[in-house]
Amino acid sequence: MSQIENQNIEEARDYHGATKHSYWSVRSGGHFLDWETKPSLFKLYPTLPVIPLPHDVEPPDAQALAAVSAFEPVGDGPVDLGRLAQVLFYCAGLTKKKIYPGGEEHYFRAAACTGALYEVEIYVVSSDLPGLAAGVYHFSPADFALRHLREGDFRGELVRAAAGEEAVSRAPVTLILTAIFWRNAWKYQARAYRHFYWNSGTILANLLATTASASISARVVSGFIDARVDRLLGIDAEREASLCLVPLGAHSPAPDPPDVPPISPETVPLSKEEVDYPEIRRMRAASMLVSEEEVQAWRAAFSRPPSPPSGGTRYPLDPLAEGIDSGRALGDVILRRGSTRRFASTAISFPQLSTILDRSTRGVPADFLGGPGTSLIDTYLIANDVEGLPGGAFYFSPSDRALELLKEGGFRREAGYLCLEQQLGADASVVVFFLADLSRLLDRYGNRGYAAAQLEAGIVGGKIYLCAYALGLGTTGTTFYDDDVTAFFSPHAQGKSAIFAVALGRAARVPGRAEPLSPGAH
Numbered sequence: 001m002s003q004i005e006n007q008n009i010e011e012a013r014d015y016h017g018a019t020k021h022s023y024w025s026v027r028s029g030g031h032f033l034d035w036e037t038k039p040s041l042f043k044l045y046p047t048l049p050v051i052p053l054p055h056d057v058e059p060p061d062a063q064a065l066a067a068v069s070a071f072e073p074v075g076d077g078p079v080d081l082g083r084l085a086q087v088l089f090y091c092a093g094l095t096k097k098k099i100y101p102g103g104e105e106h107y108f109r110a111a112a113c114t115g116a117l118y119e120v121e122i123y124v125v126s127s128d129l130p131g132l133a134a135g136v137y138h139f140s141p142a143d144f145a146l147r148h149l150r151e152g153d154f155r156g157e158l159v160r161a162a163a164g165e166e167a168v169s170r171a172p173v174t175l176i177l178t179a180i181f182w183r184n185a186w187k188y189q190a191r192a193y194r195h196f197y198w199n200s201g202t203i204l205a206n207l208l209a210t211t212a213s214a215s216i217s218a219r220v221v222s223g224f225i226d227a228r229v230d231r232l233l234g235i236d237a238e239r240e241a242s243l244c245l246v247p248l249g250a251h252s253p254a255p256d257p258p259d260v261p262p263i264s265p266e267t268v269p270l271s272k273e274e275v276d277y278p279e280i281r282r283m284r285a286a287s288m289l290v291s292e293e294e295v296q297a298w299r300a301a302f303s304r305p306p307s308p309p310s311g312g313t314r315y316p317l318d319p320l321a322e323g324i325d326s327g328r329a330l331g332d333v334i335l336r337r338g339s340t341r342r343f344a345s346t347a348i349s350f351p352q353l354s355t356i357l358d359r360s361t362r363g364v365p366a367d368f369l370g371g372p373g374t375s376l377i378d379t380y381l382i383a384n385d386v387e388g389l390p391g392g393a394f395y396f397s398p399s400d401r402a403l404e405l406l407k408e409g410g411f412r413r414e415a416g417y418l419c420l421e422q423q424l425g426a427d428a429s430v431v432v433f434f435l436a437d438l439s440r441l442l443d444r445y446g447n448r449g450y451a452a453a454q455l456e457a458g459i460v461g462g463k464i465y466l467c468a469y470a471l472g473l474g475t476t477g478t479t480f481y482d483d484d485v486t487a488f489f490s491p492h493a494q495g496k497s498a499i500f501a502v503a504l505g506r507a508a509r510v511p512g513r514a515e516p517l518s519p520g521a522h
Ligand SMILES: Cc1cc2nc3c(=O)[nH]c(=O)nc-3n(C[C@H](O)[C@H](O)[C@H](O)COP(=O)(O)O)c2cc1C
Pocket: 108, 109, 111, 112, 113, 114, 115, 116, 198, 199, 202, 337, 338, 339, 340, 422, 424, 476, 477, 478, 479
């Protein structure tokens, strides 16, 4: 597909408009799931050398809430093969197996993903590490192993792609997250492009917490020349896209790279047929960066004007004291995590809600954001049942860390409706909605800013998952009726667009629990 400029922001506006859910769109869509073409959940390279990862992975042992809220890790822990295996397992490993009544086995992974379709792949670009030769690798969760794509130290190629970005230039290892279009579009069609970023976000929430637990620096780098990274990985850019780089560790300057000849390693087809969604390819093409100048311009900090006060009563957050924490270690939280299938329709406490909001919104170390507390997204919520807080619609004011009451009342029915008429929203204690001022965002960042907002919302949503489980509560990501969400929170939310939503509360017990797995054991 020919290049469309990142600054041609009608592309993102059109894509967003065309992929909104509404009461009518879900009734007139006519899409059905063709089980004959369900894509394989694993990218398989049948001919590449296999490098097994160690199975004796140490669980990340920091207190989960502390690890989730850390912005910059304290210390500079070493990155070796064991650490790499830990990070990969706790962000994208197979952590649970469920056997359905017909005997069919399904593997769940460390991070939540729309439809459990797991379209996000992870690649590793490494220097020489103890136990691992410098190279470019694909991470295969199926057998907890790496596949060797290129031999040699190619980190310098990433430094060039990212126009000298500092963290990339010093990292001994950089992970690259990509998305395979068809694997998620099979179910979600063109809207899958949004999902790529939400689902990368939940992986990144786990990853950032795991690296914080190990005192390893990590950063989300979204500004890079896409075509260079795609070429390094040998991916088919019409079917798979590089989404972000995550440099791990520091103090290992990357040398100039060797030549990067094209590669196109053989992969097993995902299914016997694929349906093309040109909207995804078009949106992807329209958000690519093509020059160093564009990448450098991407990195300048974004500043967002404060939302006008609503005049409503303010409820300052009242989080549980830090240090006493919940006592749950991060590794344990990630292994136990699972999306709540049914909420108990009972209350959580205001200190619990406060802790979750406080810990999950302290900032994301990303090249498109400034320091802690900067954000592209606005947080709104519906409180269905929170002890110590009236029922109603609220805006979370980040500057004074308070909830601002927009309208008081019982909105369970509306909350369920806004979550695409799912009972989850009605039964949850709270539904959190992330919105963004897309006009400002696109003016500043171009089409790629659209992806950045989706990604940040996915990361904060992923942090909410971890905080909720650390407190013994349940949560699930949820989709939504776009314009109805904006209308519900207006006039405060006038002009903003719905980006992502998460429901939380107490989980009701449902039969058929999945069985936990250790690395490589399935
Ligand atoms: C971004 C996102 C959106 C989701 N949306 C819904 C939803 O609308 N309804 C639902 O029942 N589950 C939803 N889920 C939960 C997924 O179905 C769930 O993550 C997946 O089945 C994997 O299961 P696990 O999270 O228990 O590991 C969502 C998850 C994510 C990450």
